[in-house]
Amino acid sequence: MQITRSALAKMIDHTLLKTDSTRAQVAALVAEARELGTFSVCVSPSMLPITEELGEVKVATVCGFPSGNHTPAAKAAEAAESAKLGADEVDMVINIGLLKEGRADLVEEEIRAVREAAPDVLLKVIIESAALTDDEIVAACKASEAAGADYVKTSTGFHPSGGASAHAVKLMAETVGDRLGVKASGGIRDFASANAMVEAGATRLGLSGSAAVLEGADGADVEAGDDY
Template sequence: MQITRSALAQMIDHTLLKTDATRAQVAALVAEARQLGTFSVCVSPSMLPITEELGDVKVATVCGFPSGNHTPAAKAAEAAESASLGAHEIDMVINIGLLKEGREDLVEEEVRAVRQAAPDVLLKVIIESAALSDDEIIAACRASEAAGADYVKTSTGFHPSGGASVHAVSLMAHTVGDRLGVKASGGIRDYATANAMVEAGATRLGLSGSSTVLAGAEGVEEGEPVEAPVETNDEY
C-alpha cells in the first residue's frame, strides 16, 4: 500500500543540520515546511529559538550530535537548554562505543539523563543502526525504551556506515512494538524509499529533500502498488 501525500507530509521532520547552515536558510526551511505541511522542522540547537511564524509546524533539534561521544551531563544540559528555547522534540545520539562494549546499561543511563533533563519534550534516540549488528540494534532499542524514550531513530545521516535501511527499520519496529515510534532518517531521497520505510514500520521520517519526496506522492491513492526502491547510504 502506498501512503498518500498528506499523510506522508505529517510524518516528516523537515531537516537542516548542515554544519554551514545559516539563519536565512533556517527561515527558508520553516517557510517551506509550512508550505509542504510537514510535521516539524529539525535544526541545530544553535538555531534556537525559531523566530519565524511556525503555524502548526513543531520544532525539533538534536543533542550530542552527530558523534554521540559527549558525556551524559553535557547531553542533559544541551537538552535542557534546547527545551527552554522552544524545542518540542529532541533527537539525541547515543554513545555507540558503549553499546559496542556491551554496556547497554550505560546507554540507558545517558538516555535517562536526557529524559530527566527535558521531561516535557518528545525524545527520539538515534542509534546509528547502519553501524550496528542486529543484536546491538535490539539492545539499543531496549535501553532506549527502558530509559523513557518516545522514539528510536535509525541514523544521524553523518556516519560513514550509512543511513536508514528497510531491514533496520523493520527490526526496530518489531523490537519496540507499538510502545515507541520509529524514525527513519539518512538516505531517503525519493517517494518509493519513503513509502518502503513506512511499510517497514517507520512512523516518522527525517528528510532534507522533503519537496522531492512529496512530489512523488502527488496523485497517489491508498492501496496503489509501488515499485520497491534501491536502498542507499547517502546522507541527509
C-alpha cells in the same frame, strides 16, 4: 500499498543540520515546511529559538550530534537548554562505542539523563543502526524504551556506515512494538524509499529533500494512504 502525499507530509521532520547552515536558510526551511505541511522542522540547537511564524509546525533539534561521544551530563544540559529555547522534540545520539562494548546499561543511563533533564519534550534516540549488528540494534531499542524515550531513530545521516534501511526499521519496529515510535532518517531521497520505510514500520521520517520526496507521492492511492 502507498501512502498519500498529505499523510506522508505529516510524518516528516523537515531537516536542516548542515554545519554551514545560516539563519536565512532556517527561515526558508520553516516557510517550506508550512507550505508542504510537514510535521516539524529539525535544526541545530544554535538556531533556537525559531522566531519565524511556525503555524502548526513543531520544532525539533538534536543533542550529542552527530558523534554521540559527549558525556551524559553534556547531553542532558544541551537538551535542557534546547527545551528552554522552544524545542518540542529532541533527537539525541547515543554513545555507539559503549553499545559496541556491551554496555547497554550505560547507554540506558545516558538516555535517562537526557529524559530527566528535558521531561516535557518528545525524546527520540538515534542509534546509528547502519553501524550496528542486529543484536546491537535490539539492545539499543530496549535501552531506549527502558530509559523513557518516545522514539528510536535509525541515523544521523553523517555516519560513514550509511543511513536508514528497511531491514533496520523493521527490526526496530518489531522490538519496540507500538510502545515507541520509529523514525527513519538518513539517505531517504525519493518517494519509493520513504514509502518502503513506512511499510517497514517507520512512524516518522527525517528528510532534507522533503519537497522532492513528496512530489513522488502525488499519484499515490488515497485509500491506501488512509491505512497510515
